[in-house]
Amino acid sequence: MYDVRSMKAEEFIDDQEILDTLAYADANKDNVEVIDRIIEKAKERKGLSHREASVLLACEMPDKIEEIYALAQQIKKDYYGNRIVMFAPLYLSNYCVNGCLYCPYHLKNKHIARKKLTQEEIVKEVTALQDMGHKRLAIEAGEDPVNNPIEYILECISTIYSIKHKNGAIRRVNVNIAATTVENYRKLKDAGIGTYILFQETYHKKSYERLHPTGPKHDYAYHTEAMDRAMEGGIDDVGLGVLFGLEMYRYEFAGLLMHAEHLEAVHGVGPHTISVPRVKRADDIDPDEFDNGISDDIFAKLCALIRISVPYTGMIISTRESQAVREKVLPLGVSQISGASRTSVGGYAEEEPEDENSAQFDVSDRRSLDEVVNWLIKLGYIPSFCTACYREGRTGDRFMSLCKNMQILNCCHPNALMTLKEYLEDYASEETYKIGMELIDRELENIPNPKVKQIAYEHIHDIAEGKRDFRF
Numbered sequence: 001m002y003d004v005r006s007m008k009a010e011e012f013i014d015d016q017e018i019l020d021t022l023a024y025a026d027a028n029k030d031n032v033e034v035i036d037r038i039i040e041k042a043k044e045r046k047g048l049s050h051r052e053a054s055v056l057l058a059c060e061m062p063d064k065i066e067e068i069y070a071l072a073q074q075i076k077k078d079y080y081g082n083r084i085v086m087f088a089p090l091y092l093s094n095y096c097v098n099g100c101l102y103c104p105y106h107l108k109n110k111h112i113a114r115k116k117l118t119q120e121e122i123v124k125e126v127t128a129l130q131d132m133g134h135k136r137l138a139i140e141a142g143e144d145p146v147n148n149p150i151e152y153i154l155e156c157i158s159t160i161y162s163i164k165h166k167n168g169a170i171r172r173v174n175v176n177i178a179a180t181t182v183e184n185y186r187k188l189k190d191a192g193i194g195t196y197i198l199f200q201e202t203y204h205k206k207s208y209e210r211l212h213p214t215g216p217k218h219d220y221a222y223h224t225e226a227m228d229r230a231m232e233g234g235i236d237d238v239g240l241g242v243l244f245g246l247e248m249y250r251y252e253f254a255g256l257l258m259h260a261e262h263l264e265a266v267h268g269v270g271p272h273t274i275s276v277p278r279v280k281r282a283d284d285i286d287p288d289e290f291d292n293g294i295s296d297d298i299f300a301k302l303c304a305l306i307r308i309s310v311p312y313t314g315m316i317i318s319t320r321e322s323q324a325v326r327e328k329v330l331p332l333g334v335s336q337i338s339g340a341s342r343t344s345v346g347g348y349a350e351e352e353p354e355d356e357n358s359a360q361f362d363v364s365d366r367r368s369l370d371e372v373v374n375w376l377i378k379l380g381y382i383p384s385f386c387t388a389c390y391r392e393g394r395t396g397d398r399f400m401s402l403c404k405n406m407q408i409l410n411c412c413h414p415n416a417l418m419t420l421k422e423y424l425e426d427y428a429s430e431e432t433y434k435i436g437m438e439l440i441d442r443e444l445e446n447i448p449n450p451k452v453k454q455i456a457y458e459h460i461h462d463i464a465e466g467k468r469d470f471r472f
């Protein structure tokens, strides 16, 4: 029985409720009256339920889809302006005891190079990331209680925060590790992590069990209930995601929103971010073996619908996607992207030898961070290296209430400009510096509050003089 407040995975992600939702969506996908009513509701910025959003996903009327895209763009503008937050993944270890069929780190893959960074190697990796200009990392590790115990992860986080190279610093470490216990989540919280990210991969229980035939990840309930345990452990920013291509995208989309509704109903705060990865080619993985791949158009529609269904949740795309696809979905609601990513273990400090592949997937967007920053500026976006909220204690419901009252706009915009200024001073190429400074000059004028504008002007000047780390 479907119960949004239940703490049991099979009840808050009830299979029958999803099937009923899909049937309801099919029954109403041409019903203009229902569709208009749902779009009107979305215009109030209060989000949509999984049933309402699923109707819009099923709808194929071109004029309605246009309306949805226009609304997604408007909501993106209202809440996120033209800022795009930058981050990079850091792979700590690809030892893994699970048997995930779509990931080359699975236990039975004997020819992939297995690596685990030592603390000395982490210093090298993080120094290389700082030298590019990154301030925000997402650390990744396979599940392996012997090679990657929680103590190892905690030690890595502590090392990462301690490294200060030139003007560099990693100011926020998000963590993407396997589902774990409340006690371990508490330890991660105490270590000062930002968001805890865990992709569901698929909400379809039977497919989930088939795709995860061996290892602790096989347990659907333990995996699906991880975010509840994380929140119980005090982590109030959690990031959801499914791996599109594994199951039917309409099923996944409904499950994803049901999960968000569950977190909101039980913990009073929805997901901080939603990621939208698609299955990609990798060492012994052929994405064509999964027959639920989605086209770029459906991918864009999903992004737009996530934006209007959960307006306050950040949306992340990675370098799994090409420059062209990223360009297409940025205006539809994406708020965070990775840049210059390496998906191999130890890939930042040194290029991997040809015969030693430790990457989790093939990167589609292979540009340097400076090229990505330059590209964003030319498209009219402000690349932001801001990490202010977490460091000011604006997490969980404190963050959400600021966001819902649109107060976040008084922080994000000047913070984006100040952190971009730091990037330009310390890491940018000559051309990026030039167009970046022009952007900052223009955008400073768009700060509505005169006092904030004055302070931002002063801080931008201070950064040029060598000072760092200002924030609202």
Ligand code: SF4
Pocket (backbone or CB within 6 Å): 096, 097, 098, 099, 100, 103, 104, 105, 106, 107, 141, 142, 143, 178, 217
């Ligand atoms: S997806 Fe994660 S758990 Fe599964 S094999 Fe890859 S690293 Fe291991």
Ligand code: SF4
Pocket (backbone or CB within 6 Å): 085, 384, 386, 387, 388, 389, 390, 408, 411, 412, 413, 415
């Ligand atoms: S002020 Fe907060 S919400 Fe805005 S970009 Fe910075 S960290 Fe994100």
